Amino acid sequence: MFRTALRNVLAHKARLLMTVLAVMLGVAFVSGTLVFTNTVSDAFQNSSAKGFDQVDVAVQPKYQDSRGDRVGKTPDLTQAMLETAGKVPGAASATGVVGGFTAVADKHGKLVGGDWQSRGGNYWGAKDARYPLVAGHAPHGGNEVLLDSKSAERAGYKVGDTVRLSVDGPVLTPTVAGIFTTDDGNVTAGGSLALFDTPTAQALFGKNGTYDEIDVTAKPGTGQAALKAQLDRALPAHQVETTTGKKLADDQAKTIADGMSSMKTGLLVFAGIALFVGTFIIANTFTMLVAQRTKELALLRAVGASRRQVTRSVLIEAFVVGAVAGVAGLLAGIGIGAGLRALVGSFGGNMPDGPLVISPGTVAAALVVGVLITMLAAWLPARRAAKIPPVAAMNSVHAKATTKSLVLRNTIGALFAAAGVTVILAATTMDGDSGQAPMGLGAVLLIIGVFVLTPLLSRPLIAAAAPLMRAFGIAGKLARQNSVRNPRRTAATASALMIGLTLITGMTVMAGSLQHSIDKMAASAIRADYVVSMANGSPLSPDVAKKLAATDGVTSSSPLRNAESRIDGKTEFLTGVDGASIAKLTDLKVDQGSFTVSGTRIVVDKERAKEYGWTPGSHLTAHFEDGKAQSLTVAGIYDGNDMIRGIMLDDAVLTPHLSHPADMQVMVKTADGASASTKDRLAKALGTNPAIKIQDKKDLSDSIAQAFTLMLNMVYGLLGMAVIVAVLGVVNTLAMSVFERAQEIGMLRAIGLDRRGIKRMVRLESLVISLFGGVLGIGLGVFFGWAAGQLVGTRMPTYELVLPWGRLAVFLLMAGAVGVLAALWPARRAARLNVLAAIKAE
Known part of the structure; x- marks a missing residue:
């Protein structure tokens, strides 16, 4: 055997x-x-x-958790701690590290590294083994900087050149004092690294006299564990934690x-x-x-x-x-x-x-x-x-399959499909998180059910194409009959294409609907012409909001300044805004009270109001990071969304409690509205800074939807593999069908059907089967897209189902193209059969 x-x-x-x-x-x-x-x-x-x-033990600050009315904070690593760490018996050296986002522009003003890979830090001079110099000298003062060799090469910088960079908003123009090499993973992955002397780095990154981390190297013969134990004894345990390299x-x-x-x-x-x-x-x-x-x-x-x-x-x-x-x-x-x-x-x-x-x-x-x-x-x-x-x-x-087996198959398929639809419909009534698992289960059950039922569905759906097939004469009639001659084979062939198109269609419907909903959210929630932020999402310097407010043509602006607080023993983030301008820059639906942010009067979103039981006129006490408390009054309750939500209070009340004020965004409204010239004017006011994004409503919605668009493009590319496999399936089915029907094809040739007619018959059979799979896939994809949208709608009030008819038509045409291409070789093979040999074949 x-x-x-x-x-x-x-x-x-x-x-x-x-x-x-x-x-x-x-x-x-x-x-x-x-x-x-x-x-x-x-x-x-x-x-x-x-x-x-270069790190045997790293000393890092230990975050102090929020408790009671006390706001959690991260303690500073001081110069005294650095000196203490360097003096423990097993330490060869101790280096204080400071760093953060630093955008470096090339000579054309473009960002050299990626949004998240652009970093900056401090350089310790000749003894800093982390960054060996290959040209120039160590930086001194705020007007000198070092660049990594890869970034310098990409941007075309050499020692002595002036470079434009930014840490938190304002543009700096130091001179390139030197160029260094590094094994830093960020740099080898395509990012950039700029180094300043330690005092300059501390000032730029808001760490005056302190450090983010202290890296300690051990003396020969001292292990990492032994050095860690010595540092644990020498440093305050409640403020720092040590970790071996x-x-x-x-x-x-x-x-x-x-x-x-x-x-x-x-x-x-x-x-x-x-x-x-x-x-x-x-x-x-x-x-x-x-x-x-x-x-x-x-x-x-x-x-x-x-x-x-x-x-x-x-x-x-x-x-x-x-x-x-x-x-x-x-x-x-x-x-x-x-x-x-x-x-x-x-x-x-x-x-x-x-x-x-x-x-x-x-x-x-x-x-x-x-x-x-x-x-x-x-x-x-x-x-x-x-x-x-x-x-x-x-x-x-x-x-032939028995009637009993067909009835059993159809019954099982109907039960699976009904169960799948029932579970999906039930999932649409749940909220986003709890409905995901049932939705996935229902989708699997429905796909299995439709697959099992496909032989039953093939007859009526393919029969619907009969009027079109008649236009091709006897070849069209034969193609339609051949496509339903073996329903199970037709079903298996069409199902391969159906699954790929189901996923593609479902993702397309979801992405299109989300993009429309985000556009609608941006248009309905924001009156501002522009929203200004850092490219990597890090905080902006307060100077940015001041420069924008002073720019010609700006009629109103407001920073969105976030700060942690404690309210009723819970951590809440407050958003400081310009109380006089915020109502002109936003268009949020007010459920109760009035949208008034002035003095100690605040507005809160509906979710938080419900959580705390607040209504207009309610009083609350916020405890800030400086340990002080402030009594606040709720003036209004608004509908929050993914763009704007939370507790808003006047910036004049919030800022005095902050040690390092920083803005997540700045909203700007101009006299001329959003235009290329206005955007260019704002960019020039900020020094044409590569680290800062100036976005209008369309840019803002596109950036939010970018993740969905990227995912959709990935899905198209990856599912292309499944479509290629489906094409092979159609080719395989037709080739074997031609082999099985060799005698029949020979007889058709003998009674007058020419080679062109044989080719047309095979191509039309492939086209019908592919379109059958395409119709099923697109139908299921639209249903799944609608159902998934119902879950999204529980969290996005502006969600609205949008059917991309143009793309759906393209998908159907694609299914037809698959059928035509897949039939080329089998049709040619069928047309070249020897008539006499085919007739006498057994």
Whole structure:
């Protein structure tokens, strides 16, 4: 039986090629994902570990939790602590570290590093082994800076040049005193690093005379644990905590691995979809192969082969196909992994250098997935083949499914579909978090139900295309009849395309609706023409709001200044605003009271008012970071949203309690409204700063929706794999259908249907099957998009379902194009059949 199985594989090489390709693509996606994520994770971990080479023990401030009416705060690491740390017996040196966001502009005014990878810090001079100089000298005073060599090369800077940079808003123009090299993971991943002398860095980052961290190196012979113990005894335990360099590296590696895990999971989900779609093709292929060899298998049974041996022979074929596809998929996956890394780099992605990582786990996963998926998909056809009675098989009276089996299939499908719809509808009545799991369960049940019911659905839906098919004459009529001749095969072929289009359509409906809703939210909540903020979301200097207020054409402006407070023993963030201007800059619906922010009168959003039981006129006491308290009165309650929410009070009341005032945003309204010239005027007033974003309403909504747009583009790209697999499935089905109907096609040729008619018949059959899968996929995708939108609507009052008719039409055309392309080779093969040979074929 083993030799028989191998002979069958070699005898049907062409028939199994599409199956090998389908499995190979799925395996390639899995192994490519593993190679890519392992490579990136390893590169980041190695790069991160180098950053801790100069640190044996790190001393960090211990955050003091908020308790009672006391606002939590982070204590300062003082100069005295630095000196104490350097004097412990096991310490060779102690370095105070200060750092933060620092945007460096190139000579064209563009940001050199990414929004989050642009960093700055302090330089300790010749003894600072972290950053060896390759040109120039150490910085002295506020007018000198060091740049890392990679950023200097990218921006075209050399020693002596003037560079434009920003820390918290205002533009600085120091001179490049020197250029250094570094193993800092941030820099090797494409970021930038600017270094100042310590006093300048402390002043720029709001750490006058203090540090963010103290890095201590051990003397030869002193271990990290021993040095940590000495520092614990010498420093105040209630203010600082110490961590060994090894633990810092291990924690960082774990953080990187956890971050890559979510990316890996997301990519593997799409790989799973491609494999799931491929499973239909494999099952379809083996079903047809078994059907073509029915008499052969029956003869084996007649000469003594048992059912188990027949099943085993088919599974051996599947094992060989899966093993070949697994090896080919692994090799292709290595190429995909390398290509993804290069692609991310070409699009400006930040990724450190490192070798391509091909772990034993990746190799094992590729082979196991390839073999298991193929054998599982082939098991049901193998079992059916073994159950055929030998005499019945040799007389070919076994082919059609019984009425009982069809009724059972349709009943099961209807139950699954009904359960799925019921669970989804129930989930739409829940809130966002609690409804997610039921929604996912309902979607799975409904897809299974529709898949099982697809043979039943194929007849009425394909029959609906009859009027169009008549336009193509006898070829169209034959194509329609052929497409419903074997409903199960048609269903399996169409289902592969259906699943891909369901996901694409659902994501498109969601993304379009969210974009519309965010645009609506921005238009309804904000009257300001512009919102100004830092590129990386860090706080702005208060000087920015002052400069904007003094700019020509600005009629009103207000900073949004956040500060932590304690109210009724709970931590609450207050937003300080310009009380005289905020009502002109926002357009928030007021539920109760009036939108008045003046003196000690505040406004709160509806959620917080409900949580605390506040109404207009309610009094509350806020405790600030300086330990002082202020009595406040609720003047009004408004509807908050994702852009504006929380407790607003007059900036004049809040700011005196803050040691380091900083603004998250500044709202600006101008006399001329939003225009390119107005935006340019505001940018020039701020020194054309690369670190600052000036956004109008459209820019603001686009930035919020950017994550959805990025996800949608990723989904299009990743699900393209599933669509390619679906195309292979259609090609496979048609090719085998042509083989099965060779005698019938020969007869059609003999009675007058020319080669062009044969080609048209096969192409139209493929088109009908593909459009059938497309209609099902788009219909399900729209339903899922609507249902998911109902969950989003519980948190976004402006959410509104928007159907992108243009894109839906493109998806349907795409399904048709899949059918036409997939039919090219089978149609050509059918047209070239020898008439006489086909007629006498058995």
